[in-house]
Amino acid sequence: MSDDRRRGLSWSDGDPALRAALSVPVGEGLTLDGAATTLWGSPRHGGADAALDIGPTFVRQVGGWRLGAEGRYHLFPGASHQGYGEVGATAGFTLGPASLDLAARYAPRQSAIGGDNLYLSAGASAAIPDTALTVSGHVGRSTGEVRDAARAQRLRPGGGYWDHDIGVDWYRGRWSAGLRYADTDIEAPDSLHAGATLIGRLGVSF
Template sequence: MKYAFLIPAALLGLSAVPAAAQDTAPPKPVTVSGSVGLVSDYRFRGVSQSDENLAVQGGFTIAHESGVYIGTWGSNLAGWGTFGGANMELDLIAGFKLPVGGGTLDVGATWYMYPGGFDNTDFIEPYVKLSGTAGPVNLTAGVAYAPKQEALGAWYTNGTSAAAGVYDKPGATGDNLYVWGDAAAAIPDTGLTAKAHVGYSSGNKGLGPFATSVAPTGEYADWLLGVDYAIPTTPLTLGVAYVDTNISDREAAYLQPSFSKGQDGVGSIANGKVVVSLTAAF
């Protein structure tokens, strides 16, 4: 998920200073971290939110040694992902982390906002994540459930109604479930980290109050395979990943013309694509 990078693994649990390192400064009670970057296509759960064009993204997190954290993350939007206004997504994130066994449990919520857009397109999504390691592999499993809200309701039953601007079910509410798993492993002596993601989304089949949807076809899967390269002596990371979904053109036909680049009704913004990113962490 897009907010994962905002909460570095270093904040998952600060260990005590070893006796042999008495001169080492103790961990700070409050830490700030974040990143800014460019991505060739902003894909949210496999679906383009930037009309398959470049997006500028960034955010930061403030974390307390108790495990409490707050953060924010933003990106420009285009095409399917826009809600009027500033054509921007701004997420507010808050949660709490605690050690569980050999891993870390993370419980929180994300408030998805679209500044200047319509109020009924904003929604909240609580989540639970469990992370840990298995040998050299870092693993994360998560579930996010957004309760019934207007932003997730099927106001339009098809793209034709959306194109005409005629609501089929104004005021409808809906919920959404997203379950995912991530894995990452460093490739020794290369500066490369291999990464993989798989997710499953289930929600209302239809289009919301501004002709978009978190689960466009009601139920679908998304996945990612890629590598990151940490550029030596810099805070920069170059990433390349193949992103795809199992949403076929036939399944997405009722969403058109919304579900296409330029909203011209041709093709799909959920087809497989190679996405390139350049990120600077701080």
């Protein structure tokens, strides 16, 4: 990908990144998930060379709704005292080629992030009939308590903020590619690698 951008913030200092992810089924609706992403000495995460995201995900279909819960711990090799954990809940509804997803993710108070962090988001996607293309978009809001302003800048530069994106993805067999426009309402001087950008990606799954 041309930038590892999460919740409107670049984790890779605006530079290209590589990501590998693995999901292992361990029970009905339960998987153990892990992902590793190159960060190349990210200043946002104490000079970390990579981010490792690990934890379980549970998903169950209830009527027309897809309900999920997850836990994630984020590790940062190459940096000290940067790891933090969070939990999340999701609800998704699919109607034909379109889907709607709502999510809440919460990181309890931890010294590594200077307080706690709540992220609420809503997203929608729709496959374009008779094509390999899917269009999608989302909007999210980050808030939380600040106990250490310097450390809280990692996840909430300048305090609470909104982010949004819209994009198009192409899927063909194991291959996928995408182009996405992302932005936030974070104002200068806290807007470094948080402003409007186009992000390209290429992926393959096995």
